[in-house]
Amino acid sequence: MLKSGTKRVLGLMSGTSFDGVDAAVIDTDGEQIAGFGPTAFRPYTEAERAVLRAAMGLWPDAPGVEEAAEIVETAHAEIIARFDDIDLVGFHGQTLAHDPRGRGTHQAGSGDVLALVCGLPVVWDFRNSDVKLGGQGAPLAPFYHFALARHIGADAPLVFLNLGGVGNLTWVDPRHNAPERHGALLAFDTGPANAPMDDLCHTRLGLARDEGGAQAAAGTPALEIVRDFLDEGYFLRVPPKSLDREFPGLGARVAHLDTSDALATLSECVAASVAAGFDHLPQVPAQVLVCGGGRHNHDLMARLGAHLPAPVAPIEAVGLDGDMIEAQAFGYLAMRVARGLPTSCPTTTGVAAAVGGGQISAP
DSSP states (O other), X not given: OOOSSOEEEEEEEEOTXXXXXXXXXXXXXXXXXXXXXXXXXXXXXXXXXXXXXXXXXXXXXXXXXXXXXXXXXXXXXXXXXXXXXXXXXXXXXXXXXXXXXXXXEEEESOHHHHHHHHOXXXXXXXXXXXXHTTOOOOOOTHHHHHHHHHHTTOOSOEEEEEESSEEEEEEEOTTSSSTXXXXXXXXXXXXXXXXXXXXXXXXXXXXXXXXXXXXHHTSOOOHHHHHHHHTSGGXXXXXXXXXXXXXXXXXXXXXXXXXXXXXXXXXXXXXXXXXXXXXXXXXXXXXXXXXSGGGGOHHHHHHHHHHOSSOEEEXXXXXXXXXXXXXXXXXXXXXHHHHTOOOBOHHHHOOSSOBOOOEEEOO
């Protein structure tokens, strides 16, 4: 186990949008952020994406999972090889299934394989310890969000809103001196984000996404669908709480609408579900900083601005890279695991007490 001291850590993230692997270097001791290093992106090919999509929802040993894991490991090994002078790697893997109150959580890809291939110590399997101790296993970025809030000098509560395949938010009070302190953090999945919009674009248009939200902006949301969607019990549940990539039945609800109206409806559902999440916050934040691919969707950002009671801005407004926050987060968490520090706590995942997840594979 490492003692204190800043290390150069490479964080890796492959999200449920299946676009590819993000990689980012962070200099950290697992508590403070000393600096940021180079970044890279390795896209999945259409063929690779098809295999990963087919494996979505599958658990270990199911047909198709081994092939998906090999794709994940190969892509990550390729991007690790682009970096020099790395002390440690944080490898999240590819989430295929997430059922914390049932079978647990499943991220495809082996840290043992990456450590062997790349010759570096790899921290991985971040979520299972949390789930085994009664937590949701997600979201895991909040401890990093706390470090970011202190790094940018925030002096009042703020929200980090990540819009990936699923939306999640972290309410941070940076006046506390550690993320596991009572009142420092509250985090949970808000609901679906890019996943249903991307899936609709893929199915109907053969496109990866609604670029810039242009199609949604040309449509009109079906507000009765939005109201029915908000009646789902998930939005009333007290956090912490988390979701799988698929939100039951949402795609079917808009199947009869033309593409622009369907996308506008889904965009309104995402914004409205985030707004519903704000009902659970301890107090209104001073600002909302948006990261993840959803911040490029101008229609969605406008809807968030209309729904939320605080100023909304992409995270670049405070000088951070919104495409690499999650990759940086797993670099930061890897250093915490290496130092034996907690990576989640009751107000982020619902785990019984602050716990450190992850296992370390030596090269």
